[in-house]
Amino acid sequence: MCLGSLTGKKNPPFLVITTHLDNISEMARFEGMKVIFEQLADQIERYPVLLMGDLNAEPTERVHRYLEQHFQNAKEHGQKPHHGPKGSYQNFIYTLPWQELEEIDYIYTKGFTVVKTACLTDSCDRRFPSDHFPLEAEVQFEESKG
Numbered sequence: 001m002c003l004g005s006l007t008g009k010k011n012p013p014f015l016v017i018t019t020h021l022d023n024i025s026e027m028a029r030f031e032g033m034k035v036i037f038e039q040l041a042d043q044i045e046r047y048p049v050l051l052m053g054d055l056n057a058e059p060t061e062r063v064h065r066y067l068e069q070h071f072q073n074a075k076e077h078g079q080k081p082h083h084g085p086k087g088s089y090q091n092f093i094y095t096l097p098w099q100e101l102e103e104i105d106y107i108y109t110k111g112f113t114v115v116k117t118a119c120l121t122d123s124c125d126r127r128f129p130s131d132h133f134p135l136e137a138e139v140q141f142e143e144s145k146g
Contacts, residue, residue: 011141012048012141013047014047014048014049014050014111014112014141015040015043015044015047015048015049015050016049016050016052017036017040017049017050017051017052017053018051018052018053019032019033019036019051019052019053019054019055020053020054020056021033021053021054021055021056021057021063022056023056026057026061026062026063029055029056029057029061029063030061030062030063030066033055033063033066033067034066037070044070044110047111048109048110048111048112048141048142049071049108049109049110049111050107050108050109050112050137050139051067051071051107051108051109051110052105052106052107052108052135053105053106054104054105054132055104055105055106056104057104058102058103058104059103064106067108070110071108071109071110072108072109072110072114073106073107073108074106074107074108074109074114074117074137074139075106075107075117075135075137077109077114078114078115078116078117078137079113079114079115079116080115080116081116082116082117082118082119083116083117083118083119084098084118084119084120084121084133085098085099085101085119085121085133086098086101086103086119087099087100087101087102087103087104087119088101088102088103088104088105088119088132088133088134088135089101089102089103089104089105089131089132089133090128090131090132090133091131092128092131094123094126094127094128101133104132105132105133105135106135107135107137109137109139111141111142112139112140112141112142113139113140113141113142114137114138114139115137115138115139115140116137116138117135117136117137117138118135118136118137119133119134119135120133120134120135120136121133
């Protein structure tokens with residue numbers, strides 16, 4: 001599943017891509033990302049891009065090497081250190097130590113400077129709205145080179 005949207009009323013136009021890749025097969029995740037690239041190739045080439053979602057892929061999977069040919073992982077390129085745990089999937093286990101959270105949700109960028117990122121672990125009465133903690137990134141458009 002993928003949703004792409006071109007936006008930018010006050011700022012230059014940019015592309016936002018959200019996706020939820022397969023949770024069973026590493027091959028399906030990789031091939032799914034290739035389909036996204038094939039379908040949105042012109043827009044990805046032309047505009048700054050925010051690509052984000054539940055990739056269901058640990059950091060060592062090849063889908064990340066594929067993405068890193070075009071984008072940067074926001075969590076690894078912030079001007080300020082990442083806030084919170086690296087992992088975000090907790091499966092509603094509220095006492096799970098941060099180091100045991102699965103790192104399967106990501107924000108990738110192209111054409112943006114990443115100021116800072118965070119994994120938000122807030123709860124209400126020790127309850128979470130999802131089995132994934134939300135990620136956030138503060139980004140700025142890169143300055144034109146020319």
